[in-house]
Amino acid sequence: MMAIRELKVCLLGDTGVGKSSIVCRFVQDHFDHNISPTIGASFMTKTVPCGNELHKFLIWDTAGQERFHSLAPMYYRGSAAAVIVYDITKQDSFNTLKKWVKELKEHGPENIVMAIAGNKCDLSDIREVPMKDAKEYAESIGAVVVETSAKCAINIEELFQGISRQIPPLDHHENGNNGTIRLGNQTPQTIRRCC
Numbered sequence: 001m002m003a004i005r006e007l008k009v010c011l012l013g014d015t016g017v018g019k020s021s022i023v024c025r026f027v028q029d030h031f032d033h034n035i036s037p038t039i040g041a042s043f044m045t046k047t048v049p050c051g052n053e054l055h056k057f058l059i060w061d062t063a064g065q066e067r068f069h070s071l072a073p074m075y076y077r078g079s080a081a082a083v084i085v086y087d088i089t090k091q092d093s094f095n096t097l098k099k100w101v102k103e104l105k106e107h108g109p110e111n112i113v114m115a116i117a118g119n120k121c122d123l124s125d126i127r128e129v130p131m132k133d134a135k136e137y138a139e140s141i142g143a144v145v146v147e148t149s150a151k152c153a154i155n156i157e158e159l160f161q162g163i164s165r166q167i168p169p170l171d172h173h174e175n176g177n178n179g180t181i182r183l184g185n186q187t188p189q190t191i192r193r194c195c
């Protein structure tokens with residue numbers, strides 16, 4: 001018997017840091033150089049095995065443009081985890097990430113798992129944000145941190161695995177509460193390895 005847990009996850013961060021590209025790489029193993037900015041938000045799901053459970057990520061990819069900022073609470077409310085993304089080549093995007101963390105701490109769910117993604121690590125020759133800064137900051141707020149490249153498929157699955165590990169395992173005596181459905185004879189979806 002495998003338990004499937006539905007976990008709402010939202011992506012937050014400046015426009016252009018690569019939130020949609022990360023989701024697209026994770027869910028479809030695809031990268032689009034000409035991806036359009038998100039309008040409002042978009043939704044995708046992916047189920048991955050985690051120990052004796054299946055984690056079905058219900059992923060809300062929010063729009064980073066300032067004009068959509070006021071919509072964000074709809075997506076982080078009730079989220080089990082937030083992926084906060086910055087672009088390692090843009091210091092400003094790291095400053096924006098800190099603002100998102102502050103907002104989540106003030107208005108987000110109490111036990112939300114926070115994962116920081118320093119995206120575009122394929123462009124490390126024009127890096128503005130040292131990895132050390134991100135690690136120290138993540139440690140100070142108890143967040144998972146990883147540098148990713150949606151373009152080159154680096155650390156995208158690891159990012160979501162890091163979230164899965166921070167989600168407390170279900171109490172075995174619970175009977176399908178917390179959005180959990182118990183399934184028999186289900187084969188976990190295979191994790192595709194990226195190049």
Ligand SMILES: Nc1nc2c(ncn2[C@@H]2O[C@H](COP(=O)(O)OP(=O)(O)OP(=O)(O)O)[C@@H](O)[C@H]2O)c(=O)[nH]1
Nearest residue numbers: 015016017018019020021037038064120149150151
């Ligand atoms: N080099 C490089 N470019 C990337 C990477 N990820 C995304 N991009 C590019 O960055 C640009 C913005 O990517 P998006 O995924 O639309 O960014 P976003 O954060 O979803 O933007 P909004 O929808 O406006 O919030 C696009 O031109 C992508 O092709 C990456 O890992 N490396």
